[in-house]
Amino acid sequence: MTSAPSPAARLAALLPDLSPLRSSADFRLLWVQGLVTYFGSFMALIALPLQIKELTGSPLAVGAMGAVELVPLVVFGLYGGALADAVDRRKVILATEAGLGVLALVLLVNAALPDPMLWPLYVVAAGVSALSGLQRPALDSLMARIVPHEQQTAAAALNSLRWQFGAITGPAVAGVVVSYAGHATAYTVTVVTFAASVLLCLRLTPAPPVRENTKPSLRGIVEGARYACSRPVLLGTYAVDMAAMFFAFPNAIFPFLADELDADWSLGLMYAAGSIGSLVLGLTSGWTSRVRRHGLFVVFGAAVWGLAIAGAGWFGNVWLVLVCLAVAGAGDMLSGLGRSTIWNQTIPEELRGRLAGIEVLSYSVGPQLGQVRAGAMAGWTGTRAAVWSGGAACVASVALLAAVLPKLLTYDSATDEDALRGRRAKEAGTGTPEAAVPAPEAGLSEA
Structure with missing residues (x-):
């Protein structure tokens, strides 16, 4: 026993x-x-x-x-x-x-x-x-x-x-x-x-390109975009991240939120709380290496982010707001771990750079547009309403995307065709023949 x-x-x-x-x-x-x-x-x-x-x-x-x-x-x-x-x-x-x-x-x-x-x-x-x-x-x-x-x-x-x-x-x-x-x-x-x-x-x-004589071009960028659009799992990671950042990234209106809570002293803590939450999850992240269902990380983490941002706008106690922002940071990191793992396990080496370029858009445009949305909503509905409604919209949009792109939820690194192809290519590159790649073992930890 x-x-x-x-x-x-x-x-x-x-x-x-x-x-x-x-x-x-x-x-x-x-x-x-x-x-x-x-x-x-x-x-x-x-x-x-x-x-x-x-x-x-x-x-x-x-x-x-x-x-x-x-x-x-x-x-x-x-x-x-x-x-x-x-x-x-x-x-x-x-x-x-x-x-x-x-x-x-x-x-x-x-x-x-x-x-x-x-x-x-x-x-x-x-x-x-x-x-x-x-x-x-x-x-x-x-x-x-x-x-x-x-x-x-x-x-x-x-x-x-x-x-x-x-x-x-x-x-x-x-x-x-x-x-x-x-x-x-x-x-x-x-x-x-x-x-x-x-x-x-x-x-x-040195890390030379896989294909010789490949020149940077608009055609190459379009090729990468077409590949991303043809893979529901990849498309889901981009869409969930963009939705979460667009609806629930209220950093620009934190100064106004601190004013409404009559806690000007808390502004610095509001900006730091998300990083602290991410840091705590990172320091306790050993269990994540034993998970295969990384799509669940993406969806669940984004939903936690949205719920926590909604809480930060709903609660009137500044300490509860700070706790919510820290939880949001942990959710954001969990979703990020899932996205990064899926990208690095499934994208072909010859397209990896171009897909990483598309990821830059996801990381940069979403938060920028999110701050514009938060500022416009705050002017229309008030600061706290702009924050909690954005969090609620984030949760709703993540749920809708999960329903429309079910392959993201069912992604399993031990069975997904692109992930297995990536594993075989990597092992073949180190001298391990494709036929020698072992089949997935039963009983591996899953989310």
Whole structure:
């Protein structure tokens, strides 16, 4: 008779699965590189709008930075996806990381002037958005190549932990540094982190394209879009994410929500609560590596996000609002783990970059439109109503999409044809013949 697991064993099962860090030297390099560069990036992300505010005193001038960033991110994100399938992804990552470091240096030089200029701040913001759009597909598409097929969920959880560390510590430190040492010091830290990041990226293994002589083109981008539309599971991941962000991304009206709750002191906590919830889930994500039904992650996580956002708008107690926002962050991360795993397990290697470019649209356009929706609804119905109604609409839209795209709910990495094809291709690439791939074992953990 099997004895029940000890409390220590149960705790160990909850801790993050570190298998990708042990099995892949390239993943270790990218994980450390991301830890360093995210910290520096978030330093600049806070220092830049603060400097615009200091130079202009205008909320509109600060908000204009978002408009400057959106178009380059969309355009270069799509092109970056095609580029990632056509050239060595390591070279793309290196070149864009070095370019981001140069832009940080421009910010430093401008901040050191006796009278810093405003226009370079917008130019740098647009340049950072363009380079990030070029880089992200190469980074995202590289994960499936360097991490074993069965460790994709664990890798996504570790990457999320890395991002949350930067999202929490970077802004916190930036606020202190800018207040006491000035913008130039914050930008200096950013320049140093990018220099360290480039040195780490130099040690990455080359990642040449699968197909030779493939050139980035509009036809190639369309080919990737057609593939995504032909796969109900992939289409479902994009649609659920877009719906969740469009209806339930109220960050832009948090200052007004804090005012209505008579809790101006809570504004910073409102912005941080989602990251804290994601961090808690990440630190207890060991169980996610044993799940095969990643489509359920996508749908359930998005539904939790919507319900929690609805609660944040409904409750009048600020502490309950903060708890709801933390739960929303955990739901968002769970949905993100499912999306990332499905993408990396099912998309063919020769299309991975272009599909990653489409993912950039999902990540960027949804939240931007969501903030517009939240602001417009707040002006019409009031702040709290705009928040809770958006959360309710998110839950309804996720339920509708799950009904229309049932294959997303039934996705199983052990039986899905695209996932099995991806596993065979990966193992064949390491010298394991396709016939030697074992059949799925009975009794594997399912959601």
